Amino acid sequence: MKTFLKTYARFLYPAVILVLSFGVYFTYYGSPQAMFWDENYHVASAQKHIDGVMYMEPHPPLGKMLMAVGEVLFGGNGNVDKSKLNETDYLNGDQAPPQMTYKGFRWPSVVMMAISVLFFYGILRCITQREWLAAAFTSLVIFDNALVIHSRAAMLEGIQMFFILAALYYFVRVATDHIHEGKKILLRHYAILGVLIGLSISVKVNGMILVLLFVMLYGVDQWQAIKQWQWLPLAQRLAVTVPSGVVPLLLVFFGVFYIHIGMGSTIMKDRTYKASPEYLAQIRAGNTWAPGTFMIGMRDNWKYMSEYADGVPRLDVCKSGENGSYAMNWPLGKKTISYRWDKNTVDGKTVVKYKYLTGNPVVWFSVLAGIILSSGLIIGRFIYGNAIKDERLFFWICAFTGLYLSYMIAILQIERVMYLYHYLVPLVFGAINLALIFNYVFRDEVIANNRHTIINASLFALLVIGVFAFFSPFTYGFGLTEDQFELRNWFSFWQLQVVR
């Protein structure tokens, strides 16, 4: 048995992870049969792709395109009249056909997020070279309540997370192959990375943070030249790697918009989204796939996105029912968002089914602890000149701490109101960082496959799973009484609000 496990570990771990992930993400994802949060926007937009209706939106269109694919393949709404969806950008629950299901629209986010945990596992497996360590820390993304509730919906983050983790995995794979096996980093590696980053940005523009991966890949690629400061070879390499990465990125981004503009062949009533007269004329003439139309349409879409972003209000904590929050508070889970609730009185007891965006506190606090530890390690090395015990691992920690901090610094520059789920991307960076910090602290024990260290990692994973299960009523909408709700209201700064 032991031999069997050792022989097939490289297949068994991913297989078990995939089964667990689908069990958590996929089970009853069609529930509730009603929209919540931004689904009201995205479902309406995705339907416009199906019906060829021109629309503009603050986010790039790839996420909605994939939702449209999901709806066409798995929607099961063949007999439902969805024409109302094309007449609005925000579909009210009252306007939605009552028999309509949302399984198809949610399918891409659910499935892509469930699969993307394999990328997470692969990243840790490549860096740490230990399946058990990678598997234990993959529990951080399978069993985080915030990731699960947000991805089990027709929203953009689950889809984007797939491309983000795919890009990270590809970068780590190429870099570790170069570091461990001496494989050369080729221009096609930059190009493929560019494609993956482009796909991420085509869902939401905050994927731009991944552009830092080009810099890191270049650093790995040219490490010897950087150390010796051979500026001429460095500049020569830069001159070819930048276009190799950026051109595919731009091709993907504009390619997605080309398809979006091409598919928008119908103008619904007076819904023109401030499009220019020449763009509208081209649509009415049936020239939506023409290169000239793309140029005009791209300009108009860009202008719309820009104006929309300018019009989004700022955070107003004094506003009643404000769901937004300061980015600095996100690592502690402040503030949670009530996506929807359904109140019932059963046998005289009030039972409420909540859908609450709240993180798994073990995951979120551990990630924060990991960032504090890694920041201390980096400061100790570069400020105090402390020795490091594993240079490669140290630089991986620098990379993921750097991604986490860069994202948070960038977010802090944005003036519009932001929400807790904007933290999901750095949360994943931080989760990888946490696994690496664990590896760094227990380096010798990890190399030796120390039994106590393996048990500790497993206990940590079990703790994550246990706390996920405890908070799962908020994630899956299981009914809670007020007392049961209060048992889960651990910190006042989460601002959970019981429904009475």
Place this chain on the structure above:
Amino acid sequence: MNKLMDKNWIFSGLILAIVVLILIRITPESVDPVVKLVISKNRASISNIYQPRDVEFTKEVMVDRLNLLDKSRFSHPKLGNIAGYSDDFFVDVQHRIQVLKGGQFRFMIGSDDGFSLSINGKKICEHLGDRPYSVQPCFVQLEPGTHDFNLSYFQGFGNSGLTVQYALGSDKPRWFGDNSSSIKF
């Protein structure tokens, strides 16, 4: 000693400490069962303590003392919302008290909304309708021996809460349910 300084054992200890903290946090609170409350959910909205009752559900809850105001809600500081409802319910307390030392007692009834207090079948004080949380002193002469304490309370709509304290003469007030040299519950 070496084991205590071992990184693995420190990590195991950390996980154990977190588990213990979580268990403490999620273990439901319990208190001494001293006073019985009969909580009745009314079908119709309530605006007067004496209005005819149309009871939908009734349940009994034991508490340690009549301190049922927390964050402007009918709520026990440890047990939480023991009513399970937020609006339109009655609470009845029928408790036999043993007076150890006779004299003039002061019962401070705090309620949001109305209440009615009788001792030995004699009405002592009341507030009939809605009000924000207010404390009302009720005076009664009690001799040593047993006495029947009957309190009815209702919550209509909005904030809620019920508190009862007692004191003999100028003694320091104590919660109804806490024994003293003058009353045993």
